[in-house]
Amino acid sequence: MTAVAWGRKFAIVAGLPAVLVAVWWFATAGSTSVYWPPLSTVLETFGPTWLEGRLASDVLPSLLRLAAGYALALALGTALGTVIGSWPKVRALTEPALEFFRAIPPPVLVPIFILFAGIGDGMKILVIMVGSVWPILLNTVEGVRSIDEVLRDTARCYRFRRRTRLIQLVLRGASPRIVTGARQALSIAIILMVISEMFAATNGLGFSIVQFQRSFAIPQMWSGIILLGLIGVALSLIFRACEARILAWYQGQRAAQR
Template sequence: MVFTSSIPARTSVARRAGRSGTPRWVLIGTEVLVPIVLLALWWVASANSTNAFFPPLQVILERLVQLVQTPAFLVDVGSSVGNLLLSFVLASVIGVLLGAALGLVRPLAWFVEPTIHFFRAIPPVALVPIFVSLIGFGNETRIISITLAALFPVLISTMDGIRGTEPTLAMVSRVYRIGWFDRLVSVTLPAASPRILSGMQVSLITAFVVMIASEMLGSSTGLGAATLLAQQSFAIADMWVGILVLGVIGYATTAVFTLFRRRVLRWYLASQQQEKNA
């Protein structure tokens, strides 16, 4: 009865927030308009460029259309996106599982946590040469490097999220004699999900950066390797195409994850808005 009666209240709060805040169409229009304006400025600023390292945007876009029609370019894009997504999923799954274990078992965390913070302090890009030296060049090396670099934000955010769970929730779960697994899946992890998803968003950005760095160190496939090879071969238009496509991939993956995060945390965002309007 309490749950059903809270739905109209949340709906009215969301409607008041929509009327009092910035209209949604203005936010969406601004997000779409800003990249268009930047591209237009880039087009105008580079239209008459004679600098070999700063070709006109028209030349770059024409070269992009040509490269999209080649199988090698599509293979590079697929390799980069595939490694990014696979490593991010692995880092998220491992990070949530280990973080949940360390967050629930405090004695275990006392022994392991100093080691975690030690490796977390190492810049993620610095780990790439180490794995290349130990494992060698190959796709497995890139996946391991990206996964390990992206692991720590998820791991630490999961630990903090579980430790920050309201004690009242644990007490109520024990009163109703809910099993530990059901309590973990139905109570603890949902309560910690805002911090977990925030850590996953940081992990996605870290994975993207390390993906590019790992492809630039001895790899022959991927957009990072193709961009570096174009720069070394003085194929400047191809280099700019690689940079432009990497930027689009980074923006697209972040935008998709942001939508996913908002969808999962609708209940949390509604409760936060309700507290602000209370």
């Protein structure tokens, strides 16, 4: 019975992707177009293109820059968000400016950052961080602000020390919102990882895809796009696993309230 249940679950998860791959496969099967190579050709080039060298020279640097930029955004967004959310006056003072900066599409900042930070890893990490910090920051502010008053009173009555109050009351209380922000930030960070490599870069996933496109290595370009999609799926699975751990209490509470 459990085997059947597992089978059904697998069919639900894998069903649509299998259909899409099949449609792609058959729609391009006899294709002679340069821009729409058969999926079989794309998959044939996938191994030689990525697994023989580029994994270390392009994929890994991209992922490291993504990790650095995202980690910085998490740290900065949570820290600033906690400060802004804790003091209404600071919030009133900063909110208009934050709304302004948030509204600027991060890719337009790339040329500016190149001026200040050069074309190295630092610039790309900066772009990822600046672009993905906003959802984390703004959600943290809201999360900190909406912590229950009774819970705050409880922490005061039992004379929690500052550190305990920060961790056990403020950060954990705001954690559902922080995680929501972090999820939005992750997809922005992936986009910016690629975009930052399309300008003035010497390696990386985005750089490779643009190179393939410019040199008419179309199957390779398609394989890069597939790889990006796969990385996105993998990161989102990792994120879900972390979320399930951090917010187990929250999901349990919500299930109990239903």
